[in-house]
Amino acid sequence: MTNRDEHAVATPHIEGHVERHAHGDHPGCPPESGHGHDSHTGHGGHSGHGGDHAAQFRKLFWINLIIAIPVVAFSTMFAMLLGYDVPDFSGARWIAPLLGTVMYVVGGRPFLTGALSEIRSRKPGMMLLIGLAITVAFLASWGASLGLLHHELEFWWELALLIVIMLLGHWVEMRSLAQTTSALDSLAALLPDEAEKIDGDRTITVSPADLHVGDLVVVRPGGSIPADGRIVDGRADIDESMVTGESRPVARGVGDSVTAGTVATDSGLRVEITATGDDTALAGIQRLVTEAQNSSSRAQRLADRAAGWLFWFALVSAGITAAAWSLVGDPDASVVRAITVLVIACPHALGLAIPLVVSIATERAARGGVLIKDRLALEGMRTVDAVLFDKTGTLTKGQPTVTAVETTGNDDGDTVLALAAAAETDSEHPLARAIVKAAQERGLTVPRASGFASSPAVGVTATVDGHEIRVGGPCLLHEVGAQEVSAATEWRGEGAIILHVLRDGAVLGGLRLADEIRPESREAVDALHKLGVEVVMITGDAEAVATAVADELGIDRVFAGVRPEVKASKVAALQHEGKKVAMVGDGVNDAPALAQADVGIAIGAGTDVAIASAGVILASSDPRSVLSVIELSRASYRKMKQNLWWGAGYNLIAVPLAAGVLAPIGIILPMSVGAILMSLSTIVVALNAQVLRRLDLTPEASTRAILNR
Incomplete structure (x- = not known):
């Protein structure tokens, strides 16, 4: 991209004609021959870590879901809650403990390793809360299965459901968070696979990675520039939009710098390499992307903060519960109540609160x-x-459009536009297509043209109805000694592209082209x-x-x-x-x-x-x-907060009841009631998230809703 002020606006040209307004001068207007100008085509002449984690949790979820079925079915406490008898055959009593152990080791591993990380970083969160719950449930269940602890502490069914639900929640979450490193791959893809290096009197094909500063390379019309360099021979319109964002091709000639990944749209060039590898502008953009992505990934997650608070709430509650029941002379109850508190505090609903909202919001947004x-x-x-x-x-729209036509004689604007379209019909340049499209949209009859020819930085020429029609920029006017249309000064001040249409050497009118809003x-x-x-x-x-x-x-x-x-x-x-x-x-x-x-x-x-x-x-x-x-x-954040309160609200109510706060009046929360409350909390969270499906997120609806408030 060139540094230009409003008095020196380089604009793209049609098949080689360029407009450069600089206080009446016409710098860069080359000889008619157009050195280095080749013929124009058509003229007749990384999988990201987030994805890995999503796949990991998906696989673990399905494996553990299958294992959980017999664990729950053969759990004695679950059978007691639902009132059925566990099948009685040799080894049946060990199915839940053994398969539950497999689930703890295999399905619980991500949470246990995450818990250790949170311990090391001294930042308790969701993983530590889950890890604590499944570990307490695992140890207590083995104690109950071996007859060392009270039978109420047999939590195999709870352990299985907890692991399955948490794996589901994390699978949904990881899928929504899956990131890709394809940004850097796409940047690298801008470079050509091969470069044509000039070696003495011959041209050899090499990889861009093998180029060195000082090497000369040939860039063919339509080809990508393999490394940063300086043009030593030739002149071309360079499409820099992929790298600089410039909305139109920029004319480059001898001595001008060019950037790796940009495209010579219309002419061949010889380029001396000035930077390669990590020193190129493209590599600099890669570094900026990497640094910014890394720095933006450290945001604290709302659910983790809530889980951190719940972790301390559960731990303190369990400690107080054990102490209180021991003080009243019931050590057995203190163990049962304390362990029940730690297990019941695990956020089943909280683990799904945000992932469910994000999953539904993502699906709804896509529509x-x-x-x-x-x-x-x-x-x-x-x-x-x-x-x-x-x-x-x-x-x-990122593409030029004819926005005005100014005439100088008796011909009207439609006639001038039709003649320009006729001359440009054989061109594939974006401005040429814009002129032809404008004529089509106005329903004009475009006459047939013959003898199409183009001259770099000057213009195109064709014969239409026996007359020579030329379309070009200021260099064309300079060549024939003609004056620009009266509106040109105003158009130039607006940053528009200005082209003139000539018939037999006389100016018929001017065309104003601009990037359409x-x-x-x-x-x-x-x-x-x-x-x-x-x-x-x-x-x-x-x-x-x-x-x-x-x-x-x-x-x-x-x-x-x-x-x-x-x-x-x-x-x-x-x-x-x-x-x-x-x-x-x-x-x-x-x-x-x-x-x-x-x-x-x-x-x-x-x-x-x-x-x-x-x-x-x-x-x-x-x-x-x-x-x-x-x-x-805004809508999804409201649902996240509501779900967090529902998820955490279960814990805030169930934990004190499980601890026995109301024991003096004869109310102690049994595990069965705790399980029901846990399920209800999860159901409420799921139903609340479904409300997001009612949102109309089409651009028209969202904009109308805001403007009508």
Whole structure:
């Protein structure tokens, strides 16, 4: 991306014609021959760790579910609770203990290792609470099975159900949290597999990894540049959108720097390598993505905090229970009550409270065009107070559109546009397609053209109805000594692309082309303002282009001419102002900023690397989907809090009752009642999460709901 002000706006050209306005000068207008210009095609001339964990918990869940069936069926206490007799045959009494031990060792291993980690870090949480419960249940059950402890302490059925439910909850959670390292793979994929290195009088094919500073390489039309370098021969339009976010191809000539991964769209080049490997701009973006992703993964989880509080609550309650029952002279009851407290305190419902909400919210969001990759991103969206939009491909369509036609003579605008479309019909350049598309949308009859030819940085020429029709930028006008249309000065100030149409050397008119703003963008900005959210736009485009878009949409703040390595720092600057920032983008250049932001939102039509770096993906390119994410975040957070209270509420009520707080008036919570309360708590949590399915998360519905408040 070049650094340009509003008086020197480099704009893309059609098959080689480029417009560069610099106070009346025409720098860079090459000879007609166009040295180095080749013919144009079509002219007739990482699996992430989150995924591993999800697969692990899925496998463990199904294995332990199968084992749990006989454990529960042959548990003597479970049989007593339901009033049936355990089958009596040789060895039947050892089925539950032996298979229960297998479940404890195999199914309980993730929780036990997690508990040890929490002990070492001195941060008790969900894993320690689960580990404590299953260990107490395991030891107490063996004590009861061997006749060493009271028969009420036979918890094999409870141990089995606890492990199965927790494995299910963690499977759902890991699936929702599964991350991918494909961001870095996608960045690497931008580089070509091979490079053509000039070795003396011959050209040899080598891997980009084998290139060294000072090597000369040939880049064919349509080919990717293998490493950072400097053009030593040739001139071409370089598509830098994948790396810089520049919305249109940029003209590069001898002496200009080029970046690895960008594409020479129309001409061949010879490039001297100036940086390779870790020193390239692409590698720098990779490092930024990695660092930002790592730093954003340390957020504390709400359920773990609740589990930490419950851990101390259960431990203190069990200690008080044992002491109290011992003081009243019933040591046997003290053991039974204390162990019952520790087992009953395990958060069955709490273990499913958040994963269930996230699972349902994720499914519901997908139907509204919102894909949730990261639960922390979903939780964080409700507190966002600044949304940073990348301009190109997000607020705009990322493709040029004819927005105005100015005529100079008797011909009307439709005639000028039709002649331009005729001359450009054989071209595949984005601006050429925009002109042809504009003529089609207006229902114009485009005459047939012949003798198509193009000249680098000058324009295209064709014969239409016996007349020579030429379309090009300022170099074309300079060549024929013609003046630009009167509206050109105004268009230039707005950052528009300006092309002129000539017939037999005389200017017929001018075409204004610009990146078309999405019709939904205005509603998205208005709705965000209604929520009190600041809207910021960031772009690699020039100041004039950015300001024109921002003024039309009512955007609060603009960062223009921003290079990719600076985008993440702009996000960080907003964060240093105390803002919670959501970044919305679709290009490789957005990846570091997406990862740096509190919430990264990728437009689904964007690149793989942008999608992989974001926590939320918009399946459509509708910016109003950001409102859907906010609505979903707030609704799901409400359900998470409600479920946490339901899950923890069971413990807050059941633990004191199990401890015997009401024993003086003859009320002691039996295990059977505790089991019923436990089940009811889990059912309530599950039903409460289902309410999220009623949400209408389509962009239209979410935006309308906010604007009508």
